[in-house]
Amino acid sequence: MIIRQPISRAWRIGLGLAAIIFLLAAYTLLSRSRQEAVRAEQRDVAQQKIADLAEDRVRLQNEIQRATTREEGVREKMLMRLERELKELETQETRWRQLAGAPDAEDLTVPAWSQLYRQGLVRACTPQGSFQRKEVWIVHDFWNTAKRLVSALLIAVAVSLVLGLLMGCVDYVDAFFLPPFALLSKVPATAVLPIFFVLVQINFKMYIAIIVFSLLPTLAQSISQSVRKDIAEELIFKAYTLGASQFEVIWEVIYKQILPRIIDAARLQIGPALLLLVAAEWMVAGEGIGYRLRLFYQRTDMTVVFVYVIILGLIGLIVDYLLIWFRRWLCPWFGD
């Protein structure tokens, strides 16, 4: 075998499936062992309780024995109390015996598949709430987050498209914007979150502002880079020679050449934007994916969390493919 030697289709599919099966099997094993561990622990606790209760029972029986020797009047009262205690003890004992035989403890940190389905997926996809206002979490949360994400991405792309084109075409603009953008694009976006929380009123516009301001430097820079590097100088000169106006050069030559790169750049920014959005929602939102994840993290209940994580991954894959497809459809000259 040599480096980069192609493999057959069968191998490719087989290995891909094997990886997925391995992942599922590893999860199943892990969750099984966690479930068994909590049940074993509950069984131990139950056995300990049963032993304790047995001691209590002996003590109670002794007391009852002693009480029967007491004088009348006191005896009935004492016996009644002790009998009641004994009965209480017996109900407790049967409960612990049941638990020792069939422990019902559940570990929700790595939930079993059935828990993921019942307590995760079903709960997230059916209306929740005991009163008139019910909501389907998954619809409510994903709608809120998607609204924020999509509007912010579109605005960020629109603004950085204009800025990036100008920076790429006009050196004055480039010289003005490059230094701050170079610095700002190196600041980890999550580090700027507190500033936004304090300065901007926490509402829809704040999420938009956070995402736009953190994507803008990177996006504008990558667009201006692409204007400078990806377009051969001959093309621009040729257009000028053929009598193209300034605007025509930008629109007919430059914009069309870099359009596929803009779409790709935007596609690659979805990940960072979503990361930032979930972090912001985790801290201050009352609705959205980040909010729900925080609530369930605080309950150490990973059922809904895993469901959300899987759905996020799937949506990410789908959106990625859709955008690649969109780029190919829109810019067939660019190729793959």
Place this chain on the structure above:
Amino acid sequence: MKRTVWIVPTLLLAVMAGCSKESPSGGTAPRVVDGSASGQTPPVFSLAWSEYPSWSVFGVAHEMGLLDGAEGKLGEIENKWGVDVVLAEASYDSCLNMFTSKNCDAVCMTNMDALIVSQNRDGVAVLPTSTSNGADACIVVGINTVEELKPHKVFGLKGTVSEYCFVRCLEEIEKEEKKGLKAADFQFTNQDPGAAAVAMAQKQDTHQAIMVWNPFVLQTLKDRPDAKVLFDSSRIPGEIVDMVVVGRDVLDRAGSDKFVSAVMDTFYRMNEELAKPDTGDKTLVALGEKFSKLGLEEMKKVVQQTQFYKTADEAIALLEGEAFKATMQTVQRFCVDQGLVSNPQYAIGTDAAAKLRFDPSFIQAWKEKR
């Protein structure tokens, strides 16, 4: 091809136009209030709350339709008072930040945090909601006495009621047992209570002791059968008071009295709902679902450990009582000792000049108006 490249700029322009049109009115158009003068839109006030027994009632009130947390929409009580209450749910820390940065008009916090926060924004405590009577607890694993706790890190949120409760409980224990216990000998380590509770539930061996509040107390005890409470706030009942604090600047705005009344109406109405023999349990479970995975039995315990001030009279009795004066002095001493505040100024009563005042007159006014 020539036409398709137009798609991107057209789409972007359309979105930007859409956004700029939408933003000034803040989304949906406000609904006209029934019965208010000539269809004016009601004034908007926001209340920030975090997941806690006596504050999650606002979330449940939203579910029940008493309030509508969204801007521009009114629930039953909002219609009654002609005011638009916007509910913002966030973690406790974020709520406090929202309040100091004037991102909300009122916030749910404890008496101690009210004192600290008043350094940055003047506030008026209008409504005490509950007091911690066991809801803050030091939970330990494999530790039997307070002295054994010394070598272990105790995880909890520093500079909050958790640390206050920790220090105060040690003082109370010292009074009884006289073993020379000093708070300085213990290692109180800063961590978010949610994170500390999760770490203990996960049996991380660093976490032998945590100091957290409910629902984390009951949740941890549920997740780890071998954990137990070493001491809790039932040693200092009435000292940690949960309350609704309104920004002093907010009270100058038109309609703020209606806002305060609507908040009180909601809170006492929810207390009535919780006390109803037929539907009280259902409301209690719904309350539990807002902030925990606790069921009915555990929630009954929660509302014992977090004693609600169920009626206006109970609240007034607290704010006008002698015990609360002493409490606030203790709290102030603690805050100064810990360096949390440099120059605390507070008043109990109607002194309008104080940076923070605990003012029973609002409840009194609500009682007369409702």
